[in-house]
Amino acid sequence: MRSKLLFVLIFLGVGSETLMSQQIDLLLEEQMVALERDVVRIYNEQQKFLRQDFRSDNELLAFESLITIYVDEILSLYDTFWRIRGTTLETQQNIAARCLIFRALTYLERTKQHKQNYTKACEDYKKALRFAQNESREPLLNTRLPHEVWVGRKLYTRLADLLDDRGKNFQMIACFQITDGLAKSGGEK
C-alpha cells in the first residue's frame, strides 16, 4: 500500500514537472513568435522611412540598433531552447533564421556609410542559412513568410522575393565569395 502511494506520488511529481516544463517551452516559443512579429514591424517601418525624401543617418542607425536588440533577444531564446533540450524545433530554427535575414537586410541599408555593415550582414546571412539548413524540406527562402512585408507599395510574402528586391540577392551571394575588395566595396555590383 505504502509503495503504491510512493509510486503515485513519484508519477505525479514527474508528470507535473513535465507539464511545467512544457508550459515554459510554450511561453518561450510564444515570445519568439511575438518578437519575430516586432522584427518584421521594425523592418516595415524602416522601409517606410527609406521611402521618404528626408533621409537621416541617425534614424537609420536607430532602426538598425532596435532590430539588433530584438534579434539578440530571439537568439538568446533560441540558445535557451538549445540549452534546455539539447536540440531545437524546426519552427524555432526558422524564426531565428528569418530574423537574422531581416537584420542582414537592415544592415545592407547602411553599407555606403558604414562599410563594416556588409560584413555584419554576411555574418547574419550565413548564420541564418546554417540555422535553416535541412535537405529534407523546402528551402526557407522559398517558404511563405508568417507576416506581410511591405517595401513601398510592393507586398512580399517570401524572403526570396525580398532578397531579389534591388539586387540584394547578389550582395548576399557575394558573401560566399568574399574577398577583402568586396568587403570594402560593400558587396555592390
Add this chain to the structure above:
Amino acid sequence: MNKTCHYMILAFSLVSFQHAYGQPVSALYDEIQETYRNKEYTRTVDLCQQILSRCAESVPDVECRFTDVMKSVFRLKGFAEYQIYLENRDMATLDAAIISLERSYELFGDPEIAFNFGYMESLRAIEMKDGACLDGLVHAWQGMLGLYAKNDWQVSQELVDKIRVFINQAVELTITPPETAMTNGLFTSFMVRLACDLGEKGQISKEDSLFFRIYRQRAVEDEFNLRGNEWRARGFSAEKDLNSFPDDYNYRETRRNLELAYKHAKSTQRQAEMLKELTKVALFMEKEGRNAHPEAELQYAREKAQQAYNLLVDRGSDISLSLANEVKRVYGNAIFRLVNYYFSFADSTNRLNAYARAKRIGEELLVPAGRYGKKQKFVWDGYEDLYLRLSEIGYEIGDKIFAVDMVDKAWKASLNSNGLSQGQLCRELDYEKAAELLPFARVYRQIAERFGLQPVLHWLKPIIRCIADSARAYQTTQKGA
C-alpha cells in the same frame, strides 16, 4: 619646538593619508553604500573614485575582481552623479553619470541600468536640444524589453511607469529642437506605438489606458507624424488657456505651437486645419485680447486665411468639405473685419485714404461676374454683410458702379441667406427677417438717392414700407417681452 611641530604635521598627514587611501576596498565599498543611503552624493562619488583608483593599481584588492562589487560601484557612482546633476544642472556631471552607468551595464547587463542610462542620454539630448540623438531611446527600450523578459514576459506596474516616462521623453525628443528638427520623427513615432503596445499588454488602470490611447493616436495621425501631432495638441491646449485668459503670453504661445504644427504637417488637410486655426486665434485676439494690436492681428489672420484658401483652390480634393467650409468662413470673416477696421478710420484720419484701403482689402474676395459686376469668390456665412459694407464704401467715395453693384449683390445675398424671394417678399416676411433686411434696404435707398436711380427708388419704396412695418412690429414685441 620647531622640530616637534614639524613631526606633528607629518604624523597628522600620515594619518589622513592612511584614512583616505589606506582603507581596503571592502571597507570603502561598505562606506559607499552607507553614504549613498544618507544622500551624501558628493562623498559617494569621491569614495567610488577612490575604489576605482585602488583597483587600477598594479596589485589591486581581491574585491576589484568581483563583478558584483564593481557593477555596484559604477551604479552607485552613476546614480550619485545624477543626483548631483539634478542639483547643479551641470552637463559634465550628467555625462559622467551616463558613463558610469554604461560601465556598470557592460559589467553585468542589468536591464534596469540600461533603462536608466538610456533615460539620461535622452535627457541630455533634450537639454542640449539635440533631437537627432536617438541612442537614449534605443538604450532605454533595450532596458525595458530586458525588464519585460526578466519578469517572465509580464508587464508590471513598475514597467508601465517606465513606459510612460519613455513615451514622454520620446515626444520631447521628437519636437527638439522646435524650429529646426533634424530627424523626421518617424522613428520616435514608431517607438511610441511600440511602447503603447507593450504597455497595453498588462493589467492597466483607466488613467494608463487613456494615456496610451492618446499617445498612440498622436503617433498615428497625419501619416504617423508624431511631431506635427504633438505641436497641434500643444497648440489646442494653449488655445484653451488663451480663451480663458487672452493675454499676450498665451497668444504668442498658441501661435508658436500652431505655426510649428503647420510647419511639420504632412497632409494638405492638416496644413489647412492649422492655417484655419491660426486665423481663428488671431481674430479672437483682435476681438478679446488684452493689449491687442488690431491691425497686426487682422493682417495676420488675413494672410493665414489666404494661404488656407489657396490650398483649397490648389488641392481641394485633399481637404474635407466641413474644413473647406470653415476655411471659407474664417477667410471671409478676416476680410470683413479688416474692411471694417479701415472703414472705422474714416472718422479720425484721412477719409478717402481709409476708404480706399478698405475697398482694396475687400476686393481681395471679389472676382469678375458678368460684364461689369463683381461677386465674392465663395459664399460664406456672413457674405451679405461684406457686400453691404463695400457698397457703403462705394457710396462714400462716390464710385457709382461699384456701390450699385455691391448693394444689389448685398440685397440679393440677404434675401438668399434669409430664404426669401423678392416677388413675394411682403407676404412671406416675418418679424425677425424684416429686422435683418431693413439695413440692406436702407443702404440701397441711400445709394439710389445719391446716384439718382429713380426706377430703383420707385421699386424700393413699397418694399421698404412693408419691411419697416414688420420690423417695427418686431421691435415693439421685443420691448413688450
